[in-house]
Each structure stands twice: as C-alpha cells, then as structure tokens.
Amino acid sequence: MQVLAAGGDLAQLTASGLFHGASYGALGAGFALILGVTTRFHFAYSLTYTFTAYAAYSLTAEAGLPFWPAALLGVLAGTVLGVLLELLVYRRVAARSGGDGMMPVFVASLGVGVAGIALLQLVWGSQSQPYYGPSIEPLRAFGASFVNLDVYQAATSVVLVLGLAAALRYTGLGRAVRATRGNPGLAAAQGIDVRTVYLVCFAAGSFIAGVCALWYGLQYTVDPAMGTRPGIYAIVVAFLAGTSASPLRVLLVGLGVGLAEAWSGLWLSLQWTQTTVFVLLVGYLVIRAAGPLLPRRLVGKGA
Amino acid sequence: MSLWLFYLVQMAVFAGFALSLNLLLGYAGQLSAGHAGFAALGGYTVAYLATAQEWAFLPALAAGAAVAGLAGLLIGLPALRLSGEYLILLTIAFTLALLGVIATFPELGGTLGITDLSGLAIFGWHLDDQADWLVVALAVAALTFALCRRLGESPFGRVLRALREDPEATRAHGKNVYAAKLTVFAITSALAGLVGGVSTASLSLASPGLYALDLSMTVIAMVILGGAGNLWGAVLGGALLTLIQPLLRQVLGLDSAQSALAQSAVYGTLIVAVMLLRPQGLLPERGARGGKAAPTTQPPPAGRAPAETDPADQALRRAAWEEAQVVLRTSGVGKRFRGITAAEGLDLELREGTITALIGPNGAGKTTVFNLLTGAIAPDAGSVELAGRDLVGRRPDEIAGLGLVRTFQDVRLPQRLTCLENVMLGVQEQAGEHVTRLFTPGSGVARREAEVRAKAREWLEFVGMAEFADVPAGALSYGQSKLVSLARALATEARVLLLDEPASGIDTAWVERMLELIEDVRRQGRTVCIVEHNLHVVSRLADDVYFMELGRITAHGTVAELTASPRLAEAYFGTV
Numbered sequence: 001m002q003v004l005a006a007g008g009d010l011a012q013l014t015a016s017g018l019f020h021g022a023s024y025g026a027l028g029a030g031f032a033l034i035l036g037v038t039t040r041f042h043f044a045y046s047l048t049y050t051f052t053a054y055a056a057y058s059l060t061a062e063a064g065l066p067f068w069p070a071a072l073l074g075v076l077a078g079t080v081l082g083v084l085l086e087l088l089v090y091r092r093v094a095a096r097s098g099g100d101g102m103m104p105v106f107v108a109s110l111g112v113g114v115a116g117i118a119l120l121q122l123v124w125g126s127q128s129q130p131y132y133g134p135s136i137e138p139l140r141a142f143g144a145s146f147v148n149l150d151v152y153q154a155a156t157s158v159v160l161v162l163g164l165a166a167a168l169r170y171t172g173l174g175r176a177v178r179a180t181r182g183n184p185g186l187a188a189a190q191g192i193d194v195r196t197v198y199l200v201c202f203a204a205g206s207f208i209a210g211v212c213a214l215w216y217g218l219q220y221t222v223d224p225a226m227g228t229r230p231g232i233y234a235i236v237v238a239f240l241a242g243t244s245a246s247p248l249r250v251l252l253v254g255l256g257v258g259l260a261e262a263w264s265g266l267w268l269s270l271q272w273t274q275t276t277v278f279v280l281l282v283g284y285l286v287i288r289a290a291g292p293l294l295p296r297r298l299v300g301k302g303a
Numbered sequence: 304m305s306l307w308l309f310y311l312v313q314m315a316v317f318a319g320f321a322l323s324l325n326l327l328l329g330y331a332g333q334l335s336a337g338h339a340g341f342a343a344l345g346g347y348t349v350a351y352l353a354t355a356q357e358w359a360f361l362p363a364l365a366a367g368a369a370v371a372g373l374a375g376l377l378i379g380l381p382a383l384r385l386s387g388e389y390l391i392l393l394t395i396a397f398t399l400a401l402l403g404v405i406a407t408f409p410e411l412g413g414t415l416g417i418t419d420l421s422g423l424a425i426f427g428w429h430l431d432d433q434a435d436w437l438v439v440a441l442a443v444a445a446l447t448f449a450l451c452r453r454l455g456e457s458p459f460g461r462v463l464r465a466l467r468e469d470p471e472a473t474r475a476h477g478k479n480v481y482a483a484k485l486t487v488f489a490i491t492s493a494l495a496g497l498v499g500g501v502s503t504a505s506l507s508l509a510s511p512g513l514y515a516l517d518l519s520m521t522v523i524a525m526v527i528l529g530g531a532g533n534l535w536g537a538v539l540g541g542a543l544l545t546l547i548q549p550l551l552r553q554v555l556g557l558d559s560a561q562s563a564l565a566q567s568a569v570y571g572t573l574i575v576a577v578m579l580l581r582p583q584g585l586l587p588e589r590g591a592r593g594g595k596a597a598p599t600t601q602p603p604p605a606g607r608a609p610a611e612t613d614p615a616d617q618a619l620r621r622a623a624w625e626e627a628q629v630v631l632r633t634s635g636v637g638k639r640f641r642g643i644t645a646a647e648g649l650d651l652e653l654r655e656g657t658i659t660a661l662i663g664p665n666g667a668g669k670t671t672v673f674n675l676l677t678g679a680i681a682p683d684a685g686s687v688e689l690a691g692r693d694l695v696g697r698r699p700d701e702i703a704g705l706g707l708v709r710t711f712q713d714v715r716l717p718q719r720l721t722c723l724e725n726v727m728l729g730v731q732e733q734a735g736e737h738v739t740r741l742f743t744p745g746s747g748v749a750r751r752e753a754e755v756r757a758k759a760r761e762w763l764e765f766v767g768m769a770e771f772a773d774v775p776a777g778a779l780s781y782g783q784s785k786l787v788s789l790a791r792a793l794a795t796e797a798r799v800l801l802l803d804e805p806a807s808g809i810d811t812a813w814v815e816r817m818l819e820l821i822e823d824v825r826r827q828g829r830t831v832c833i834v835e836h837n838l839h840v841v842s843r844l845a846d847d848v849y850f851m852e853l854g855r856i857t858a859h860g861t862v863a864e865l866t867a868s869p870r871l872a873e874a875y876f877g878t879v
Contacts, residue, residue: 041388041391089575089578089579092579093578093579093582096578096579096582097582102387102388103332103334103387104578104582106334106388106391107334107523107527107574107578108574108575108578108579110336110520110523110571110574111524111570111571111572111573111574111575111578112571112575113571114517114520114524114567114568114570114571114574115567115568115569115570115571115572115574115575116571117567118564118565118566118567118568118571119568121564122561122564122565122568126560126564228516229399232395232396232399235392235395236392236396239388239389239392269407271403271404271406271407272403272404272407274399274400274403274404275400275403275404277396277400278396278397278399278400281392281393281396282381282393282396285381285382285385285389285393286381288381288384288385288389289380289381289382289384289385290381
C-alpha cells in the first residue's frame with residue numbers, strides 16, 4: 001500500500017498491482033477450492049488468515065522460537081483451525097439445515113469470524129504488532145522500486161497456486177477432489193469419502209491463506225483487521241473467476257483485479273481505489289444478470 | 304439513569320434494524336450484509352441535510368430513507384437476478400466501498416464524520432435529551448414493525464415465504480419472483496436508512512466507524528437469535544443483544560473497549576450456538592412450530608367406484624377430440640445445451656377439454672418439453688402459441704398468468720406454508736400481492752383475500768384435502784402433497800395444465816383418486832397434458848398420445864395405435 005501512495009507512475013503501479021494481485025489470486029484459489037467443492041461459504045476464511053499470523057507472531061515474539069519453525073507451526077495451526085471449523089461447525093450446521101445449507105453455513109461462518117476476531121483481540125490486544133522475519137532489502141527493476149519481500153510473497157503465491165493445480169490434476173486425492181466438485185453424490189457412489197475430501201479442501205485452503213498472511217504480516221504488521229480486505233478480495237476473485245475454475249484461472253483473475261486496483265490509482269485518490277473491486281463486482285453481476293444463461297438447476301430432470 | 308435511557312434508545316433502534324432485516328431474511332430468505340451501508344446512507348443524509356443544508360429533521364429523515372431505498376434498488380437490480388450468495392457478496396462490497404468513499408469527502412467530515420448535529424426538532428418539539436429520542440426511536444420502531452407486519456402477513460408476504468423455499472415453483476404459479484425480491488429489498492433498505500437516520504440523530508454523530516460491517520453482523524445475529532420469520536423475535540433479539548454490552552460493563556466491570564470486544568465474541572458465539580442448537584431461533588416462525596399434525600395418512604375415499612377403461616367410452620372421447628379446438632400449438636420447437644440436443648422439431652397440439660399424454664423412455668426430453676412450454680427454458684427455435692398468443696420469450700410467471708400452468712414431478716410445495724396457503728398461492732390476480740395496494744385504503748385487499756381463501760378451500764375440497772388446510776406442507780405424505788400440488792395448479796384457473804407424472808411414486812389407492820380428479824378436470828373443459836410412464840394411467844386418461852425419443856416426437860396417435868406399433872412395443876412398451 002505504501003508503494004501505491006509513493007509513486008504515481010505506471011511502472012510502479014503495475015508492480016504494486018502484480019504483487020498484490022498474486023496474493024489475491026492465491027487467496028482466491030484457496031477460497032474457490034473450499035466453496036467450489038464443499039459449497040461452504042466460508043466467510044471465516046479471513047479468521048484463519050489472521051489467526052495464522054498471530055500464531056506465528058506469538059511463537060516468535062512471545063515464545064521465542066526462531067522465525068522459520070514458528071512460521072511453519074503458525075501455518076499448521078491455521079490449517080488445523082480451518083479443518084476444525086468444517087468438522088465442528090459447518091458440517092453440523094449443514095446437516096441440521098438440510099438442502100445445501102449455503103445460507104445457514106454462511107451465517108454460522110459469520111458468527112465464527114466475528115467471535116474469533118474479537119477473541120484474538122482479547123488475547124493479543126487490538127493494537128498492531130510488528131512482525132520480523134527475513135531482513136528487508138530494497139530492490140529496483142523496470143523503473144519500479146519494491147522490496148525483496150514483495151518478490152518472495154508473489155513467488156510463494158504463484159508456487160502455491162501451481163502446486164494446487166498440479167495436485168488437483170496429477171494426484172489421486174486431487175482427482176477425488178475434482179470428482180466431488182463435479183457431483184458429490186456420484187463421487188460418493190464411486191467410493192470417494194466425500195467428508196474427507198471436504199476436510200482436505202479446508203486444509204489446503206487454510207494453508208494457502210496462512211502463508212499469504214505471514215507475508216502480509218512481515219510486510220506490514222500483524223493486526224486484528226488484517227484479514228478483512230484480503231478475505232473480501234479472495235471471495236470476489238473466486239466469484240469473478242468462477243468457483244469451479246482451475247486455480248490458474250483464479251490466479252490470473254487475481255492479478256487482473258490487483259492491476260485494475262493499482263491502475264485506478266492513476267486517476268483516483270487512494271481511498272477511491274477501494275471502490276475498484278466493488279465496481280468490478282457490479283460490472284460482473286450486471287453482465288451475469290443480463291446474460292441469457294439460465295441457472296442449470298432450472299433444467300428439469302428425469303424426462 | 305441517562306445511561307439506561309441511552310440503552311433503551313439503542314434497543315429501539317436495533318429492534319428497528321432487526322425488524323427490517325427480518326422481513327428480508329426471515330420472510331424472503333434473502334441475506335443482506337448491507338444494513339450497515341444503508342444505515343450509513345440514511346445517517347449521513349440526515350446529518351448532512353440537517354447541518355450543511357439546514358433542513359428540518361423529518362424531511363431530512365425521509366430523504367435518508369429514500370436515498371437508502373434507491374441504493375437498495377440499484378444493488379438489487381443485478382444481484383437479485385442471481386443466486387443468494389451474490390447478494391451477500393455485493394452488499395459486503397457495497398458497504399466497504401461506501402465507507403471508504405464517505406471518508407474522502409470533507410463535506411462529510413472525513414474520517415471523523417459529522418459531529419455537530421444538534422438542535423433537531425419536530426414541529427417545534429426540541430429533541431434535546433435521550434428521553435425525547437426514546438420517544439422518536441420507539442415511534443420509528445413501531446412504524447417499522449407495523450410496516451413489516453403489513454407486508455409480511457399479506458398475500459405479498461405469502462409470495463415472499465414461497466419464493467424463499469422454491470423460487471421456480473413460485474414463478475411457475477404466476478408470481479413475479481424477481482419483482483417481489485426487488486421490492487422487499489428496496490423497502491428494507493429504505494427502512495434501514497430510516498432507522499440509521501434516527502440512530503445518527505440520537506447520537507448527534509455520523510461517522511464511518513458507526514456503520515462498520517460489524518453493524519450488519521450484529522443485526523444478522525439479532526434476527527437469527529430472535530427467530531427468522533418472526534417479527535416479535537426480531538424485537539426480542541434486538542433488545543437482548545443490545546443489553547449485552549451494558550451488562551458486560553456493569554456486571555463484569557469491563558472497560559468500554561474490552562466490553563465491545565466481549566460483546567462481539569458473545570454475538571458471534573451466539574450465532575454459532577443458535578445455528579447448531581436451535582436454527583429456528585428463540586421465537587420460531589408461525590406455522591413452523593410443528594403446526595397441526597396431519598389428521599390422517601389414509602387416502603381420501605374415492606368419490607365412486609373405480610371406473611375401468613371402457614373401449615366404447617374411449618371411442619366417444621376420441622371422436623370428441625377430433626372435434627375439439629387446438630388451444631396450445633408448438634411448431635419446430637428446439638433446444639440445445641452445449642451441443643447436446645434436448646429437443647428438436649417439436650410439433651405438438653393440445654386440444655381443448657382433452658387429455659394428451661407425453662410418453663417415452665427416460666431422458667427422452669418430456670420434462671424439457673414442459674420447461675420449454677412454460678418459459679423455464681427459452682427455446683432456441685420454433686414457436687409456442689397459446690390460444691393464438693406467442694409464448695416464446697415470456698417469463699414463466701407471465702405464461703402462468705396467460706393460462707398455462709405446470710406441476711412438478713418432485714411436487715415442490717413450500718414446506719413451511721400450510722396446504723391452504725400453498726393453494727392460495729395458485730390463485731391469480733391478488734390485490735394484496737401489490738405493495739402499493741396494501742397501503743391504499745379501499746383497494747379491496749381484505750375482501751379479495753377472503754375470496755382467495757374461499758376459492759383455495761374449494762380446490763382443497765375438490766382434491767379431498769380440506770381437512771389438511773392448516774397443516775404445513777412439510778408434514779404431508781408424498782401422495783397427499785401431490786394432491787395439494789394439483790389443487791394449487793387448479794387454483795390458477797389456467798386453461799391448460801401440464802401435469803408431470805401425477806400418479807408416479809404414490810400408493811395404488813392414491814393413484815385411483817388422482818386419475819378420477821384428472822378426469823374431473825377434463826370434464827370441466829380444461830386442457831391437460833400429462834407426462835407419464837405408467838401405461839395403465841395413459842390408456843385410461845389419454846385422448847391423444849405423443850411418443851418421444853431423444854428429444855424428438857417419433858410417433859403420435861391414440862394409445863391403441865401406438866401400442867400396436869411393433870417397433871415401439873419392442874423399444875418401450877415391452878419393458879413396461
């Protein structure tokens with residue numbers, strides 16, 4: 001964000017857009033994996049994000065662990081939290097509500113998110129915490145200035161997305177995930193344990209969110225509101241790309257959103273660039289709503 | 304004392320927020336996270352107009368509600384055409400964008416907000432202290448309650464409760480689902496703006512922090528805790544959750560920052576606990592409290608002895624069929640889905656006062672024909688004419704209004720509506736489904752509602768389900784629900800009825816009853832088209848039969864003619 005405020009030229013904004021966009025893309029891919037496969041509208045995605053950063057921060061700053069083991073344990077803790085939410089909350093709420101339970105699960109997820117962020121603040125306080133890891137070095141390329149962490153962050157995001165895409169494509173578990181996304185009933189009939197697949201999706205999505213959160217914490221600070229914007233962007237990017245889209249497509253959409261947001265800084269003041277994602281979303285919805293495509297479920301079955 | 308007065312004002316304010324969201328979420332089943340945004344629009348409009356423009360309070364309040372309502376309309380236009388998650392998403396994005404933008408206007412006080420809002424009055428009554436604001440907030444909460452009650456407990460509200468559970472079936476019975484959702488969303492957005500205006504004025508402050516997304520979450524928590532679909536539940540939820548903060552401060556001695564956090568933790572935990580343990584909330588929706596138990600699971604006694612198919616009778620009926628006028632005609636209707644042909648070159652005729660059957664193997668496209676005729680799917684080619692009027696390109700609810708109504712193979716009765724309400728949903732031209740008429744004295748809403756009720760009772764009696772009038776549809780057996788769905792279709796008074804497997808999946812005793820009813824419907828001069836697998840049913844009912852394979856009509860004639868075809872006998876009938 002400080003990059004954006006500092007420079008007005010295209011190269012700088014493009015670099016900033018790509019760095020942010022890579023993280024939006026990775027977060028979007030994680031969210032889309034969860035929503036697309038499990039149909040859980042996991043609004044508390046931003047909670048697992050924030051929780052990971054706090055866990056890693058406190059293991060370093062408070063428990064005195066070295067950075068890398070603490071970071072790893074933090075990401076694992078966030079992953080476990082994501083899995084527990086599915087296991088203890090969403091699965092039960094969906095089972096109680098019958099149907100796909102989209103709305104009840106979303107409401108429960110909202111509750112988890114609100115309560116979780118408040119609890120984080122009661123434990124660690126509301127103020128921002130400085131989080132230190134690899135030393136920060138300024139870099140300059142193509143007329144834009146940035147720091148080494150920007151590059152690490154973007155590279156990690158791309159690697160995570162590529163890894164997810166490869167896992168979905170080439171591993172047996174990945175094929176089970178895709179089969180479940182296509183038709184859970186059929187997947188179950190073929191002997192796939194759908195409930196385990198759901199847990200795997202929550203684990204993978206939460207892992208990606210956690211890694212992104214660590215970079216964010218290192219670049220800025222660890223604070224209770226840090227997950228709000230990334231969480232919303234993840235959701236928007238996932239919807240723009242299509243929740244059953246491949247991770248690579250989600251990454252491209254994330255990069256596009258990052259660039260659109262950064263470039264809007266050429267014409268708009270900083271606060272107004274926040275509206276970019278809203279404008280993109282409205283534009284997308286208008287096109288979808290006006291489109292002649294009817295939801296597939298209107299098509300009758302049986303005959 | 305003044306602190307408790309302050310909390311009483313807050314209780315009234317949050318009751319207002321929760322009531323308006325409950326109409327949207329509880330009745331219409333649409334979840335919005337935009338209450339904070341709409342409240343901000345109302346609050347900022349009031350604060351700006353009352354300070355910079357020196358407007359009087361009431362006109363400023365009305366303007367605040369209008370601005371919020373307009374914003375709701377604009378957001379709803381794209382979002383409500385799509386599935387529920389898009390409304391959630393767009394309202395979240397709207398609230399965040401709005402709060403970001405508001406802070407950039409110096410006229411609106413930037414991040415501090417408008418802080419000099421004071422000296423408000425209503426017709427010379429100066430609203431100086433919290434006691435005055437309590438009166439205003441209670442009045443607005445009462446007004447909101449009255450409005451939501453009028454809307455929710457009206458024929459319009461019945462449409463909302465039906466579309467909450469099954470938008471497609473609601474549309475198929477002549478209700479414009481999109482318009483109803485848009486209307487209720489705009490109204491509840493305006494109400495959020497109204498209550499937001501009062502909240503802002505009572506605090507003498509409009510700031511971005513007041514309307515953070517947390518406000519939306521709080522209101523959602525209130526509705527869920529109190530009971531979605533129950534207006535008193537919203538009042539209870541609003542009051543209880545508002546009281547949590549003072550309790551935390553007074554009883555646990557937490558400071559204001561800690562108590563705000565503890566409050567959020569309690570809200571969030573309560574939402575999760577309610578969703579897990581008592582999803583219906585503290586005060587469940589009327590009618591969802593189990594309702595009346597179903598009186599009996601036995602089929603109603605048949606009116607007369609089961610009639611066997613009499614060949615002479617069939618010949619007479621075929622002669623009548625030859626004479627009858629064509630009511631519905633399709634020519635060359637086709638539909639492809641991503642290269643797969645679902646229907647092609649369909650030429651169908653339905654004749655007045657006769658029964659036509661559509662038969663064929665599974666996957667032949669029979670239900671697709673119903674979807675194409677009723678506008679659920681738009682054909683790529685061909686025309687559909689009902690009594691000379693072209694139906695292609697019209698919405699399903701328009702087509703139902705023109706007199707072509709279908710039932711569904713999987714019945715699709717909104718489970719939480721009673722049988723009577725389900726059938727009332729079928730009756731067309733209800734004054735009370737128009738919001739403007741609900742608030743126009745002398746527009747005959749009550750009189751028409753009594754007529755609709757009486758008519759629906761008659762149709763329930765016709766299918767032999769009168770004693771189930773007050774039973775929620777969810778408590779019915781499959782056979783019973785098929786009868787109620789037939790009554791609902793009949794109540795539309797449509798000239799042409801498309802019945803999708805009316806006799807499948809039900810006990811033999813029910814089949815007999817169903818067949819008699821369909822014969823009665825023909826006797827009334829209505830035109831019926833059935834999709835059916837059971838050849839016994841087809842040969843007893845049908846005056847004319849179309850045979851479909853792979854999306855095409857491959858044979859047409861009487862049952863006797865079709866069953867005599869060696870090819871069809873081998874391909875289809877032989878397996879029945």
